Each structure stands twice: as C-alpha cells, then as structure tokens.
Amino acid sequence: MHGDRQVNKVFTRIFAIFWKDVLTELRTKEFVVSVLVFALLVLVIFSFAFGARTETTELVAPGILWVALTFGGVLGFNRIFAVEKENSRLEGLMLCPVDRAVIYWGKLAGSFTFMLVVAVVLTPIFLALFNLPLFLPRLALIIVLATLGFAAVGTLFSAVAINTRARDIMLPILFLPVVVPVIVAAVKATASVLADKPWSDMLTWLQIMIAFDIIYLVVATLVFEFVVEE
Amino acid sequence: MPEIAPAASCAIEVRGLTKAFGERYALRGIDLKVNRGGCLVVFGPNGAGKTTLVKIISTLVKPTAGHVWLDGIDIRERPAQIRRRISLVSHQTFLYDDLTVYENLRFYGRMYGVAGLEEKIREVASWVQLESRLHDRVGTLSHGLQQRASIARAVLHNPAMLFLDEPEVGLDPQATTVVSDVLGRLNTDNRTVVMTTHNLERGLELGDSFVILDRGKVVYQAARDEIDKEGFRQVYDRCTGTGR
Numbered sequence: 001m002h003g004d005r006q007v008n009k010v011f012t013r014i015f016a017i018f019w020k021d022v023l024t025e026l027r028t029k030e031f032v033v034s035v036l037v038f039a040l041l042v043l044v045i046f047s048f049a050f051g052a053r054t055e056t057t058e059l060v061a062p063g064i065l066w067v068a069l070t071f072g073g074v075l076g077f078n079r080i081f082a083v084e085k086e087n088s089r090l091e092g093l094m095l096c097p098v099d100r101a102v103i104y105w106g107k108l109a110g111s112f113t114f115m116l117v118v119a120v121v122l123t124p125i126f127l128a129l130f131n132l133p134l135f136l137p138r139l140a141l142i143i144v145l146a147t148l149g150f151a152a153v154g155t156l157f158s159a160v161a162i163n164t165r166a167r168d169i170m171l172p173i174l175f176l177p178v179v180v181p182v183i184v185a186a187v188k189a190t191a192s193v194l195a196d197k198p199w200s201d202m203l204t205w206l207q208i209m210i211a212f213d214i215i216y217l218v219v220a221t222l223v224f225e226f227v228v229e230e
Numbered sequence: 231m232p233e234i235a236p237a238a239s240c241a242i243e244v245r246g247l248t249k250a251f252g253e254r255y256a257l258r259g260i261d262l263k264v265n266r267g268g269c270l271v272v273f274g275p276n277g278a279g280k281t282t283l284v285k286i287i288s289t290l291v292k293p294t295a296g297h298v299w300l301d302g303i304d305i306r307e308r309p310a311q312i313r314r315r316i317s318l319v320s321h322q323t324f325l326y327d328d329l330t331v332y333e334n335l336r337f338y339g340r341m342y343g344v345a346g347l348e349e350k351i352r353e354v355a356s357w358v359q360l361e362s363r364l365h366d367r368v369g370t371l372s373h374g375l376q377q378r379a380s381i382a383r384a385v386l387h388n389p390a391m392l393f394l395d396e397p398e399v400g401l402d403p404q405a406t407t408v409v410s411d412v413l414g415r416l417n418t419d420n421r422t423v424v425m426t427t428h429n430l431e432r433g434l435e436l437g438d439s440f441v442i443l444d445r446g447k448v449v450y451q452a453a454r455d456e457i458d459k460e461g462f463r464q465v466y467d468r469c470t471g472t473g474r
Binding site: 009017097 | 288317326333340
C-alpha cells in the first residue's frame with residue numbers, strides 16, 4: 001500500500017515535468033517546429049540529389065530518413081535542458097524534494113514525445129517523396145524504438161551540455177558516437193521493411209534496438225544525478 | 231574527536247563551512263546559528279560569499295568542508311528530507327515565462343506534493359496580491375510582479391525555513407517596497423528566515439540578527455538589540471573596507 005503511494009507520487013511528479021514541457025512546447029513550438037523544418041529540408045535535398053528511382057530508393061532511402069531524424073534530433077535535444085538553464089529554473093527543479101531520476105524521466109517523456117511527433121509528420125512525407133507505400137506498420141515500431149534510444153541519450157547529454165561553454169557543439173560530439181548502434185540498427189531494419197522482407201529479417205535489429213534502449217535508460221537513470229549535481 | 235552534534239534549539243547551525251572553487255575560496259570556515267523562527271540577515275559586498283552560503287544551506291551546492299544542520303539534520307546525509315522543509319527566493323525567479331502564474335504554481339505544487347493544491351494556490355496568490363494576474367503568463371509580468379510570484383512559489387509548500395538571496399535585485403524602489411513588505415510578513419508562523427542583501431536599511435528592518443561577510447569570512451555578528459542602527463553603515467564600511 002505504502003509502495004503503491006510512493007509509485008503514484010513518482011509518476012505524478014514525472015507527469016508534472018512532462019506536462020509543463022508540453023504546455024511550454026504548445027506555446028513556443030521551439031522543439032517540434034525547428035526539428036521538423038530541419039528534417040524536412042534534409043529529406044527534400046536528398047530526394048532531389050538521389051531522385052526516386054527504385055534502385056536508389058532501396059539503397060539510400062533508409063539512411064536518409066535516419067540522417068534527417070538524427071541530425072534534427074540534435075537540434076531539438078539542445079533545447080531540452082537549455083530551457084531549464086534560463087532564469088536558473090534548474091535550481092528550482094533541484095530544490096524540489098524528488099529523486100534526480102524523476103527529473104530525468106520527466107524530461108525524457110517530453111523529448112521522446114516531441115521527437116515522436118516529428119517522426120509521425122516526417123515519415124509519410126518521406127514515403128511519398130520516395131514513392132513508397134504509405135502504410136508500413138513495422139516502420140512505426142522501428143521509429144518508436146529508435147526514437148526512445150535517441151531521447152534517452154539526448155536527454156542525458158543535453159543536461160551535460162548545458163554546463164559547458166560550447167553546448168551547441170558539445171551535444172552532437174557526445175550524442176552521435178553513442179547512438180551509432182541505434183542508428184545502424186534502425187537503418188538496417190528500415191531497409192528490410194522498405195524491401196518488404198519478412199519479420200525474421202529485421203528481428204535481430206529490433207532486438208539490438210531494444211537492448212540498447214534498455215542499456216541507455218538504465219545507465220542514464222543512474223548517472224543523471226552526477227550530471228546535474230554540483 | 232571533535233564535538234559535532236548540533237544544538238537542539240537551533241533551526242540552522244553552520245560549523246566550519248568552507249567552499250573552494252578550484253584554488254579560489256568562496257567561504258573560509260563560517261560558523262553561524264539561527265534560532266527557530268529567527269531572521270538572520272547576511273550583509274556583504276559582491277564576492278563576499280553570500281550566495282555561496284545560501285546555495286550550500288539550500289542543498290544546491292556541496293561544501294568543501296564543514297557541517298550544516300537544518301533542524302538537527304545534516305544536509306549532506308538527508309538532502310531530500312531537508313528540501314521538503316526549505317525554500318529559496320533569489321533574484322532569479324525559477325519561473326517559466328511561457329506558463330501562467332497559476333500553471334507555474336501548480337507545477338511546483340505537484341513537485342512538492344502539496345495537498346489541497348487549488349485552494350493553496352489561491353491562498354498564496356492572495357497573500358502576494360496576485361489574484362488578478364494568476365492567469366497571465368509570467369513573461370508578460372513586470373520584474374516586481376514576477377518576484378511576488380516567485381515568493382508565492384516559495385511558500386506554496388509552507389516551508390519551515392526560507393532562504394532569500396538578494397530578492398530585491400533588479401527591482402525599482404516602488405517594487406522593492408512592495409516586495410519588502412511581502413518579505414516582512416514571511417517571518418511569521420515560526421518560520422526561520424535567512425536573507426542576504428546589499429540593502430542595509432531593509433535588512434536592518436527585517437532581521438533579528440545580523441552577519442557581515444567579507445572575503446568568505448564572518449567579520450561581524452550581532453543580535454538586533456546589540457546594534458546601533460544609525461551607526462551600522464560605519465560598522466559595515468569598517469568591516470568590509472568599503473569606507474577606506
């Protein structure tokens with residue numbers, strides 16, 4: 001009973017941080033709009049560069065989708081903790097009687113949701129630009145798993161980067177090498193879906209993404225306290 | 231083995247507090263005591279260590295050496311328990327500009343697990359005279375009104391101890407008077423207050439004990455009945471070397 005109440009308190013606080021970020025995003029549209037515009041530009045430039053021929057599509061389309069989402073994500077993750085740095089809001093959060101992991105999970109919920117919104121808008125445009133079928137439910141699963149991995153790492157490194165002078169440069173330097181396994185798995189699994197191969201062909205890549213998501217989430221939860229504490 | 235147990239009557243006890251940022255010492259062995267319900271005002275020039283002191287006792291910064299006990303609890307051992315009992319108002323409001331005052335208070339209320347939150351928000355808003363601006367975005371308010379919203383945020387969970395770090399910085403004289411009036415009413419319900427300020431007159435009005443910090447050291451310490459208010463400026467200038 002006491003345990004249930006504790007769990008409820010934790011979820012209430014995670015939701016409070018998440019909802020605060022959603023309200024802010026609904027009013028400023030800083031994350032979704034900037035990431036979406038950047039990712040769309042990447043898609044359009046690559047679609048002109050490679051054309052929409054079947055042979056090029058199979059070869060480059062999966063990579064283009066994930067380049068757009070990954071680099072767009074870097075732009076967005078920079079904002080996740082930057083907003084807390086302004087007006088010393090992070091100090092306000094740190095004064096709250098909550099475990100530091102609660103702050104991480106609240107911010108993660110926001111960044112994951114915003115990245116997912118970007119992916120949901122971007123993917124149909126990507127499929128249309130490359131003359132691919134619009135209904136690909138397996139691609140949705142890949143997007144959810146890869147986005148979770150990106151958000152887990154991006155949220156942590158966003159907190160690291162805000163305390164550095166060159167935070168705009170620091171985040172991609174930290175983020176990109178760490179998410180390489182997820183990017184590779186997402187590209188391979190997407191290629192399998194676009195080529196209409198069976199489930200078994202992408203299973204290994206899905207397992208890799210699930211494994212890395214779990215590793216990232218556990219490690220980030222454990223180290224977040226050391227990142228944000230003085 | 232040195233005696234390190236805190237005195238039972240003290241709400242706040244600081245012993246041998248030292249903080250170094252690399253080679254530079256911000257605090258050099260500070261000793262302080264604040265009785266329950268007392269109001270300690272800390273004066274000092276820029277760089278004296280006032281903000282570092284407040285950040286350490288509010289658990290935001292870890293000391294290099296020394297001890298701080300709040301209500302007999304060592305802040306290094308049980309910081310989460312301490313955070314329920316304290317609050318901080320600084321010249322930064324910690325508020326989100328794109329949210330309304332109400333949404334900011336609801337957010338912080340949820341983070342502190344405040345019971346009867348809606349009622350409590352109305353109560354603190356009325357207390358700082360912000361009822362009519364409750365649904366305005368914080369970014370649209372003047373700095374004085376934002377500071378009042380920040381005070382509402384700070385007292386929402388009814389903290390036993392309140393730390394005020396130069397809360398009047400950036401306010402015009404009129405706003406300073408209003409904020410000081412609100413701050414003057416904070417030291418009620420047996421709430422312990424520690425305030426840092428440059429404003430000697432306001433500080434002397436609010437406090438019941440006073441400390442002057444200079445270069446990380448306590449250079450003067452007195453209770454209200456021990457000081458001559460008229461001559462305090464000379465004491466301050468002499469202690470900090472500003473009169474030379």
